[in-house]
Structures are given as C-alpha cells and as structure tokens.
Amino acid sequence: MSLIVQKFGGSSVANAERVYNVARIVTDTYAQGNNVIVVVSAQGDTTDDLIEKAKEINPNPSKREMDVLLSVGEQISISLLAMAIEKLGYPVVSLTGWQAGFMTDSNHGNSRIRRILTERLDNELSKKNIVIVAGFQGLNKYDDITTLGRGGSDTSAVALAAVTHADKCQIFTDVDGVYTADPRLVKGAVKLDEITFDEMLELATSGAQVLHNRSVEMAKKYSVNLEVLSSLERKPGTIVKEVVSVEKMLIKGVARDDNVARISVLNLPDTPGVAFKIFSLLAARKINVDIILQSIGRDNTKDISFTVPLDNMDLAVQILNDNLSTFGGSKVVSDDTVSKVSIVGAGMQTHSGVASKMFEALSEARINIHMISTSEIKISVLIDRADSAKAVNAIHDAFMPAK
C-alpha cells in the first residue's frame, strides 16, 4: 500500500464540475488501494474577491487580519471537495491548516513551515479516510492563523509528503507537465518526462510558472518524489527527482521572465565596499537582486548594473537616490523595457559550447545582449523585452530542433 499526496490548484477546483473532476481523480487513486492526502487551494477567484472586500474597508489592513480573511478560501475548497467525495461514496475528512498540524513562524502573509504535527493526519489515515488538507495556511505559536505566501499550496503538499514519507507527491496543474519552453510561446516546445530538482529550481527562478521554487527546494531537501501533471487529462506528467535516468538533452528548458528591470549606478568610486553598501541597502528592504554586472574601473570610477523584479524598480531607485551620497555615485538610471531569457540543463556542466551556441542563436536572430549571468546549470541573458518571444524561439530551435 502506497501513500500518495495530491495537490490541486485554484483553477482545478474553480466550480462544481471541476470539484467533481478532482474528486474522481482522488477516489480512483484511493480505489487502487492507496492512502491519499489531498491538498487544495482556494477556488478560482476567491482569494482576489476576498482581497477586494478587505481593500474596500481598509487599504492597508494588518497582515494578521488579512491571514484570518484569506484562509477562508481554502476552508471553502476543502469542505466542498469533501462533500463531493462523500457523494461518490468514499470515506473522507477535511482538515484546515491548523487541524492538519501545520506550525509556522509568525511572518504573516509569507510564513515558513516550522514543523507539521501529524497526529491527526495519522489518525485519519489509519481510519482509512481520504484526508483533504487546506493548503497555503498554518498556525503560529500564538495560535494565530498564518498563510504561506505565493506558491504556498505547493509547499504545503511537498511538506506533507516529506513528513509522512509519502511514496509520491503529485502536483496537478492546468498544463500536463514541464515543457522545454512555454508551449503558448514556442511551437516546438516538448514535454519533459524527467527533470532534476536543480534544473526545476533554475527554471522556477527563471520565470517558468509551473512550480514555486520554495516547494522545489523543499522537495530536493527531503528527497520527495515529485510529479507535475494535468488535472484535466489522465496521462503521465513530468517527474522531478535528484538524478534523472538518462541525460539525453543538453538543456532542459528555455524560460522567459518579463518581470525584470535593470538599474545602473554610474561613476562610483573604485574602492572596496561600494557594492556591499548598495546591495545591503536593497537587501534590508527585501529587494532581490539577480544579474549583477560591474564595469572595469577607469579614472578611479566604475559603474554597477543589476536587475531587480519589475515591481521593485521604483522603490530600489528611490532608495539608491536617497543614499547616493553615502556610496558616492553620480547618477541612478533604470530601464523597465528588458526581459531575462534563460536556458537550464544539468547537461551543460559536462558540455562546452553551450553558451556560445546560445549567443550564436541570438546573434543570428539579430538580438542584442545587455547582460549575461551564468551558474553551473543555467545561462541567463538580459535583452530588450520586445525581442523576448523571438529570443526564446531562436534558442529553442537551436538546441531542440523540431522532431
């Protein structure tokens, strides 16, 4: 007998018909002799509707009360899914985050799971119940409701799989797996049968929307057997694991991130500690800096350029201008018309020429590269946003010729 954790996102339970679709997937899995724990998100637009309700009353509510409000979204989903499973004639019980034992820190709106107390879960599983758990939510040490922030339900599912030593954690989405590029953007995009945790992680942080990087990090840390698959089509998805069986492809995917902006600080003194001052100021305001480029010093000055998420650009520019005198630059300039395009693949570690092949593809498509950043299994370039779709297609064609 296996224990399987299945996670369904908001669009998978958006209406009564889809709730039944999920109920059938779950009960089929149970009927095959498995124990099943199901994690669900809030239905479709519920979270947005609740945020709207809150803003109408207070544009700047406390995060604690926001968590009390938002957590009802998943509570609605778990009870409705349980009712559908009851109707199909299977034993089922729904559990909120706190009932399922999710203990988190007190960072309301973006909490981290500290531990999961599995007594209730174990008890329900031993009674042969299908257990439906509200994703995205937990309880802090003061008995206050918390939420996990973006991608929280994925993280809930992986954490449950880790703590219960589940045989498999299936993340159901509206796509049928992980693709070599966004299928809506690239005609020849191919679904991957397998991908490593590290590759998935680089893809997740490079703009691919399939899995949130927090959940992938956790799956890697606890060696959770992860699968991404479709809730609408019954067919195998993409397996995410530590080592994939055969490293057939040089790269696993091409990802695009349009939520990026470039900032440059010009004419900084060419002395030690300048970069530290700049990036510690931004880190203190929780602004993530990605690609960093420092010009070679000349005339005892240098320029530093870097990328930040697009929605942090204005704040970052303001912070830097406010502190320009402390680190001694002449000017802060920003550009919000750029995109980051990345290729990811463990295969490139052992193959030379991957970067040059990427640059060649971009050159042939007459696309100018502003910045370059590399890791062991990823190469990212910053280009004009207007070129980003063309770039993804050109790179994809170069590495993965159409079948």
Place this chain on the structure above:
Amino acid sequence: MSLIVQKFGGSSVANAERVYNVARIVTDTYAQGNNVIVVVSAQGDTTDDLIEKAKEINPNPSKREMDVLLSVGEQISISLLAMAIEKLGYPVVSLTGWQAGFMTDSNHGNSRIRRILTERLDNELSKKNIVIVAGFQGLNKYDDITTLGRGGSDTSAVALAAVTHADKCQIFTDVDGVYTADPRLVKGAVKLDEITFDEMLELATSGAQVLHNRSVEMAKKYSVNLEVLSSLERKPGTIVKEVVSVEKMLIKGVARDDNVARISVLNLPDTPGVAFKIFSLLAARKINVDIILQSIGRDNTKDISFTVPLDNMDLAVQILNDNLSTFGGSKVVSDDTVSKVSIVGAGMQTHSGVASKMFEALSEARINIHMISTSEIKISVLIDRADSAKAVNAIHDAFMPAK
C-alpha cells in the same frame, strides 16, 4: 472600568458601510473607558450563498463538512470588522470560535456550548485589545469545527458575557428594542424599557423574533445583564433582567406565530398511556409539540389535538399514520391554516381577569378560538390564520389603549 459584550447580527455588517457603523459603535464604547468584546454573525446573505454552493455539489452533505464550510462566514466578518477598527486607529484582534475557546458537544449543525476556555480572551483584554469573536461556532473534543444552529450568535454573546462576568451584554439588531407587539403589524405597539427573562422567554417561544430563546435561557441562568437595541439608531433599547423595577403593565407583549399547524388523532381508546405513546413517537423524531388538548372521553374513546411547527406537520402526520394501529386511533387529521396568538406578562400572575379580557377582545372582533393554553405568565390561543393580524390588534388595543 466595565466589560461590555456587544453582539451584531448579519444585517448589521452586511456591507462595508455597515461594518464601519459597527466599528464606530464599538470604538465609541471602548473610548469611554470600557473593555469591549464584540460578537459578530456572518455578513448578510453569506450563509445562504455557502449553503447554495454546498447543495450544488452534494444535496445531502455531512453535517461535519457543512460546519467547516459555514464557519467561514463569521471568519470573514471578524477580520473585516477588525480591519475597520484598525483603520479607526484602535487596538483590535479577531478570534475565531476555537481561538476564543468555545468548546461544544459534537452535535454538528446544532451544537451546545460545553464551556469557554477564556485564557486567550483574558490575555487579549489585558493587552487592552478590542476583541472580535466569531459567533455561532466552536470546537468539539475531536478538534472539529462545530456550529451552534439557529440564534447561535446570540447564544455565543450571552455565554461570553456569563463566563467573563461582563457588566452588560448588548444585542444590537435592526429594531430598537422589544415591543408590546410587532410594530409592522400593530400601529400602537410600544417599546418596552424593561422586561423580565421569563417574559422574554415566553415571547421568544411565542413567535417574537427579537432574541432566540436559547440565549435568553442562558442569560437568565447566569444572570447576564441583557439589552436589546438598534445598531442604526443610538438610543437606549430594552433591558432584559430578572426582576424589573416597577410592574407597570399587566402584559408585556402580544405575539403571533404563523409557523404552526394543528393535528388531531380521533377515536383513541380511553386508556392510560395513549398520549405517552403518541408524544414519545414525535419526540423521538425531534418534533416539538406545543398546545395539547384532550377531549373528554365518551363511548370509551377520546380525541387528542395538538400543535406542531408548520414545517414538521407532514412528517408528524406520516409518523402517526404509520403507527395508528399501535395506539389504536381511527384517523389523523391536520390543519395548516391556523396561527397562535399569545399574551405574555409577569403581571398576570397577580391579576385575575387577564384571560377573560383577552377572550372578550377576541369575541368582540368575532374571532373563533380553537384551542387555549396557559402558563403562569402566558396565555396562548389558536385561531384561523386569516384572523391573526386582526386578533393581535384587538388584544393589543384591549390591554394597551393608545396613548
């Protein structure tokens, strides 16, 4: 410094504007130097909308899952009201039923409060927080969410007032107090300044909608200083207490209950135990029987007539027909065109002639009386429903001549 419990129903928090109205009442009370605990119901139609969602998925869901679903209604209200109070600049915290320590039995959908663990409440009050509590909900010993059933939020408020030894429990509604009759029905209806628990209880069980009898019973048991008042107009309401200061009025109110039907079982054997058999059958199916009339035996047979809630009539008739042979009647007849009209007042205990004055008023209005029932402080009559409005006015005029 006083501790005041304030309860607001669903219509009082139906939209953002009304939530602010409530927030202002609460913060004004707090600004006057009081500790304040606020109990709120689900907003307007939220509960009906949630029931609709459930029925779409499963017309007959388990009561446990229904409680998980319905309890989100109050959770939305408490967070929104807390956000409004934050906006007004006051310290506030919202608590769900389980966070506020409401421990109940496991009768899902209609639970009774067993006890309230006040540690969290005391803690929040000592921090000078306004405490917003979700009414209508609690937790059973298995850590499952329960709901209290009809009138549950009133009961939550009174229970909190009892356990915290509050100085006052204010129930805010859309009327400004308890009236001698329904003001929509009787032109000369007068608002009462004071009423006893027993009178309020008799009125509540006689069709007056102001307070649910469970909450009044609890207020009487724990001597909670209760006030019914309007959330829309700032003026004193009606005080409900053990003994009212001066017994000025012979009767306190005239109430009408249209949710009533009469059932008769004809030609029963005139032997002991027959009534017991009938009423224990109905009690087993939780059908409440109100007025009971037994005819004087003749030819060794008798008839028994009684009233039940209108929506229980068909079930009661079916049960009686199914068991007719076991108690030996000849026929079950029912009438769903009747109403119960009652007068209530502690004053009638010490005044003779109250009943005859009531019957005289009905006689003069040419209204036929089908059944009569009396308690120490109440007289009820069963009449044709078509006459009920006329009857309430005639009786009200007889006892409370227009000022």
